[in-house]
Amino acid sequence: MMEITCVINGAARKIAFEPNEKLLHVLRREGYFGVKDGCCEGHCGTCTVLVNGRPVKSCMMFAAQAKGKEIVTIEGIGTVQKPHPIQRAFAEEGAVQCGFCTPGMILSTKALLDKTPNPTEDDVRNALDGVLCRCTGYHRILNAVQTSAKYLKEAKK
Amino acid sequence: MTGVPLPEFDYMRPLTVDELSAILAKHKGEARLMAGGTDLIPLMRESVLRPKYVVDVKGVKELHGITTHDGGVTIGAAVTVNEIVESEIIRKKFTALWSAAKELSDQTLRSRATLAGNICNASPAADSCPSLLVLGAEVEVVGAHGKRKIPIAEFFKGVKRTALAQDEFVKAVHIPNQPAGAKSLYSKWKRSWGEDVALVGVAALVSGKKVRVAMSSVAPTPVLVPEIGNVFYGEGTLEEKIEKAAACVPGGICPINDVRCQAEYRTHMAAVLTKRVLRELLGVKK
Numbered sequence: 001m002m003e004i005t006c007v008i009n010g011a012a013r014k015i016a017f018e019p020n021e022k023l024l025h026v027l028r029r030e031g032y033f034g035v036k037d038g039c040c041e042g043h044c045g046t047c048t049v050l051v052n053g054r055p056v057k058s059c060m061m062f063a064a065q066a067k068g069k070e071i072v073t074i075e076g077i078g079t080v081q082k083p084h085p086i087q088r089a090f091a092e093e094g095a096v097q098c099g100f101c102t103p104g105m106i107l108s109t110k111a112l113l114d115k116t117p118n119p120t121e122d123d124v125r126n127a128l129d130g131v132l133c134r135c136t137g138y139h140r141i142l143n144a145v146q147t148s149a150k151y152l153k154e155a156k157k
Numbered sequence: 158m159t160g161v162p163l164p165e166f167d168y169m170r171p172l173t174v175d176e177l178s179a180i181l182a183k184h185k186g187e188a189r190l191m192a193g194g195t196d197l198i199p200l201m202r203e204s205v206l207r208p209k210y211v212v213d214v215k216g217v218k219e220l221h222g223i224t225t226h227d228g229g230v231t232i233g234a235a236v237t238v239n240e241i242v243e244s245e246i247i248r249k250k251f252t253a254l255w256s257a258a259k260e261l262s263d264q265t266l267r268s269r270a271t272l273a274g275n276i277c278n279a280s281p282a283a284d285s286c287p288s289l290l291v292l293g294a295e296v297e298v299v300g301a302h303g304k305r306k307i308p309i310a311e312f313f314k315g316v317k318r319t320a321l322a323q324d325e326f327v328k329a330v331h332i333p334n335q336p337a338g339a340k341s342l343y344s345k346w347k348r349s350w351g352e353d354v355a356l357v358g359v360a361a362l363v364s365g366k367k368v369r370v371a372m373s374s375v376a377p378t379p380v381l382v383p384e385i386g387n388v389f390y391g392e393g394t395l396e397e398k399i400e401k402a403a404a405c406v407p408g409g410i411c412p413i414n415d416v417r418c419q420a421e422y423r424t425h426m427a428a429v430l431t432k433r434v435l436r437e438l439l440g441v442k443k
Contacts, residue, residue, distance in 0.1 A: 020162060064213075
């Protein structure tokens with residue numbers, strides 16, 4: 001058993017796990033079910049979380065590597081009552097169908113827009129490259145990212 | 158399959174090169190180094206690898222950072238592929254490596270994956286390797302018996318096999334400065350717009366009459382096709398030389414059939430990509 005401290009969604013946490021456990025499974029055990037367990041081999045991207053602001057597939061990290069890191073999951077950015085502007089944009093653009101890829105899509109979008117508030121379509125495609133969606137055909141997701149950029153700018157005014 | 162736990166191991170995170178050296182000297186075959194983990198974790202998940210110790214090299218400060226010096230640029234073993242994509246110097250001066258880094262897997266994996274990991278995994282399809290071959294990179298290796306530098310062309314020994322001894326690890330990759338006016342590029346052919354392993358990858362470097370072309374996914378290791386270099390010292394227009402260069406490709410490679418495509422298609426596309434990359438670098442329109 002190992003124990004580390006890290007920051008999850010803004011709160012300092014102490015978590016315990018075995019060395020062979022991935023960050024993905026430890027986060028789910030801790031109750032962060034927005035971190036989805038998909039392919040578990042680095043392809044689908046639905047387990048994406050932000051680690052120190054960068055989108056990372058949590059199935060490609062051991063929990064041990066999260067020591068001292070700041071982790072953000074989908075639970076950390078908004079709620080049903082008070083959605084994040086990106087979440088509102090995804091809902092309003094119809095970019096959510098089955099919803100399984102959505103946490104990865106939204107966190108990848110957040111990482112993009114935090115750095116690049118006015119992304120080109122190429123920037124958006126590149127940023128979402130790591131997350132697969134089998135429902136929407138991606139068009140509505142691409143639209144949702146542009147709408148997110150707009151909402152975020154409005155929120156700053 | 159997601160619920161299947163990984164084989165058990167001890168996680169080690171050395172903080173210095175000496176500490177890392179000592180761990181490897183002690184545990185040799187039982188330890189497996191992890192840089193980004195993006196190749197290691199899937200292999201452990203499939204139980205292809207069952208190391209007793211996983212040694213995370215990202216804690217070693219000396220392995221971080223891209224440094225430029227009079228001789229060129231040095232990329233530490235813990236530098237992620239996204240750090241390479243974000244490097245202005247690599248984009249401008251070593252464009253083949255930059256364009257390969259941009260094509261490697263996807264945005265999220267590039268936050269973890271490393272250049273050193275890509276070469277140590279020694280996949281025939283490794284995106285960074287053709288670029289390192291045309292740029293004449295050197296691999297700085299540290300082992301129990303000291304340091305040595307291995308030219309990248311001598312680093313790959315076969316599918317997933319490298320010149321590293323059991324007690325050795327890659328400290329950094331050095332890329333020498335190229336002659337003034339040299340240009341380079343990598344082009345990847347894959348099945349989808351998004352993340353995929355290369356069906357064929359072609360890197361080229363053009364510097365006056367000197368032309369070097371290397372490829373991935375067409376042989377047991379990434380390979381240079383030296384015959385192409387000779388073509389550009391001969392007679393003819395640039396377009397004729399590019400056609401001649403493409404004609405050298407089938408003789409310089411030995412692709413296989415696999416789940417992604419047939420050998421015949423790989424050979425064809427290797428020639429097509431060679432022409433595309435050379436036309437781009439030589440400014441020949443078609």
